[in-house]
Amino acid sequence: MAKETELMTEDKYVVLQAMVVHPDYQRQGIGAELIQWGVDRADKEKLSCWCHASPAGYQPYFKAGFLEQGSNEYDLGIFGKYTFWYMVRRHDSA
Template identity: 40%
Template sequence: MSTSQGISLLPCTPTDFPTLAALESVVFYHDEFSIVAFGPERASAENLAIRTQGFHKTLEPESQKSTEYFKAVNESGEIVGWSSWSFVHGGKNGEGDGVWSGKGEKLVKKDIEEDSGGWGVSANVRFCEEVFLVADEWMVESTKGEPYAKLNVLIVSPSLQRRGIGTLMLSEGLKEVDRRGLQCVLGASPEGAGLYEKIGFKEVGSMELKLWEYEGGEGMGMTRHGVMHRPAVVVK
């Protein structure tokens, strides 16, 4: 699919993964949430390699879940944005340490870490566990044990933000979610919550994060991380 701005939306291939990791690092490098979560080595070659490896892991066959990646490409063939969606077909019943949803389904810590591509060599483990594990638990609880889609990541190159590319990627992703008849969940920053509300998402949980209380967040302020849910839409 192409936009009026000469942007094409295409499925990603594994050869794109290093570029996806590098673009993600650029987009979030100065974000205080990311600084605290992933630490001073978040843009290092080692960390980008871990992130890339994590993308590859999500493509390994699973009975309960599949993950798909999409890219926004300009007329020169450069990737200027991308998104990742997971489609979860049923509850998890794995063994080992994890957290539980209200339906008694187990959300295994290892699975959450792999969904994010690994937390990285300088990650603040306490912060990641208190934010990402809790948020994923809320997401699972909101789905009430039924199949669902999850928007993992949606980013646009800083030079092209606020031009409708992110909205287009979100819209196209939700068309596929709706085609499959699935409900959808996501984690929302304060900047993105308003857009998600306009297209049918409602907040099911939120946390106020005092960044200065975490290692690496000294001198920073407070931010908010929300979890949102959108019911399945019947496509006629």
Template identity: 45%
Template sequence: MPFTLTPLPSSGIPSFAALDEAAMSNWPFARAMAHEAQLKGLGSRQALIESMVRETFERGDENEVYLKVVDEETGEMVAAAGWRREGRGEVVGERKEERSEGGEEGLETVFRRMGEAWGGFREEWFAGEEIWHLVVLVTHPKWQRRGAGSMLVEWGCKKADEEGLKCALHASAAGLAVYTKHGFEVVKETEFDLSPYGVEGVEIRRAMIRMPRGQGVQR
């Protein structure tokens, strides 16, 4: 069961979205996104994810890297991730998925709230610094706990170590073990009330930081 890690080509975007849906469909926060996608006429959360990733590719930003892990025996994509090298002088909230359009209570509101939480975290812990941000990590349920997700986390950690940069992310409970394994530490928690998006409950997002190898987290 050997795995291979390679860049995700644009032709693999539909497969990425399908993998993301398989991994996330039962997650309450994902259901909230599905609710918003339907309100926006996108049909499904999977269609929303495919659209967002395609827009990322069309931007052609060399600092945004999407990767996949493939089972060499079957050729199946078993896990995937998106890393983003965030640089100095960047205005938090300027990217489409981090802003609300027209003040409408819809899809952008979900991502605006995520973006606001991320922006506050950045400003508090590493304002003006360059970092590697793990934007998304998904592993197909039948391939979980076999090391594929860990390969994708390790890729970004190695990049950050080579450049002497911090890594950061927002984690759900499901990802804590793999992130902790690679040296991430929880430094802040934020609660999201999902009821405005048609889902009962509260989602806790954990802000995590990984310092360059050999350094500890410092405020």
């Protein structure tokens, strides 16, 4: 939350987070459509967007205009390392 507070200086902004598509329906553009829905709503309200992107979510967010602002890596022991990225899409860049 500290990184979000540091980067998102606007009073109001949209948070797109924890969007998941059932495995049977992945790779069909549904995740990209969910992200686009959020971006469209934010654009309509002239709001910037914030997200924590997972490894699977990085590219769809990037394609929607989000830019990486940093990352965190966690060592999950036997499960390996997990990285998520802080990403922002400013309304004035739409």
